[in-house]
Amino acid sequence: MNFTRRAVLAAPALLLARPAPAQDFPSRPVTMLVPFVAGGPSDIVARVVAARAAGLLGQPVVAENRPGANGAVAAQALARAQPDGHTLLTGSIGVFAINAALRPNLPYDPVRDFAPVTLAVTTPNVLVANPAAMPARDFAGFRGWLAANGARASYSTSGVGSSEHLTMELLKLRLRADAQHIPYQGGAAAATALIAGDVQMTFQNLGTVAPHIAAGRLRALMVTSAARNPTIPEVPTAAECGIEDFVVTSWQAVMAPAATPAPILARLEAACIESLRHPESVQRLSGIGFDVVASSAAEYRRFQVAELARWREVVRAAEIRAE
Incomplete structure (x- = not known):
């Protein structure tokens, strides 16, 4: 190995070992x-x-x-x-x-x-629904339910402009559907409102809702990652649900x-x-x-x-x- 190649390979270590020049x-x-x-x-x-x-x-x-x-x-x-x-x-x-x-x-x-x-x-967002408030068992059922009930439907988020808010608005644009936005103070409060039945659905970060999905309090319908997530391997991606270019x-x-x-x-x-x-x-x-x-x-x-x-x-x- 020549000196130039050794110097290139050593560069990351030197960045940590030496102070910046003149400082x-x-x-x-x-x-x-x-x-x-x-x-x-x-x-x-x-x-x-x-x-x-x-x-x-x-x-x-x-x-x-x-x-x-x-x-x-x-x-x-x-x-x-x-x-x-x-x-x-x-x-x-x-x-x-x-x-x-x-x-x-x-x-x-x-x-x-x-x-x-x-x-x-x-971290991906997950579309989750309250099983008692929405009969849909999969994304196709959700899509049909939203088309029929969108004017009366509502979803919770951790606030205006949050990742969950904009993800749901993007989905509404793709589906040409409607639903009322109900903002809360944080993802935990938004999930609690959904579990209580105050709203029918929400997008939330996986880490916020994974325990509720595992316990059966919420039903996961779609994950916004490019591939299925190992935490919820049974939940399809947006692409698998027919929604292209929806990795969020x-x-x-x-x-x-x-x-x-x-x-x-x-x-x-x-x-x-x-x-x-x-x-x-x-x-x-x-x-x-x-x-x-x-x-x-x-x-x-x-x-x-x-x-x-x-x-x-x-x-x-x-x-x-x-x-």
Whole structure:
């Protein structure tokens, strides 16, 4: 093996072993902002990354919950932070894509104001129904029931502009169907309302409803992943149900301030990817319904831009307005 090839293969390790040129990075603890309260998906992912990245970076990585304004409080804080790698944000599809599609006057730009680090995890949404409130036993039955009862039907979500909200609106557009949106404060509350029979259906992240599906309290009709999910292998994908181009995931990603120097970004990218791909991290995250992606920064940026375009079109076509 020649010297050039050895140097190329050693590059990822060097990114972790050496500080960035002309900078002693990190020179103090790294703050990982979380735009929501403790215990939610962004918080879980941030703490998994922080626990392992600290050892790789040689400084503590501290998750700090900064909730408010659907994630805008933390996002603004990141946009205004010094671009030196010591402040990051682990946020959701809402913070990095849907908010911009839904709110034209958003006080930050999710592409211009941030530098991508990695797409950390994804999780599919699952269409679930209350077995007592809706007789459908499969998607074909659901489609027929919705066509006949759509004007009187309702669905719950974790809020206006949530992944579940836009997923249902996209399905309504595809089926040319109707149903009333009833927003709640969080996915757990939306699932509880469905179990109580206050609404007939909802899309929810797999991790939120998997226990209720297993217990028979909810009936799963369709999953929005590209392939069947091993947690609910009997549930068909959208493509299997005849709905093409309907792969939809909720996701969490890590970002840095836009002007962060490339050497620092490269080191952060390597540390976050290695943290996410550690077997214990994969086991922890997959156990609660996440698929670990740990993409490169470039791959994540392409994905984010495509997601922004997709949800802007759904918001426009469905005439969704922010509260």
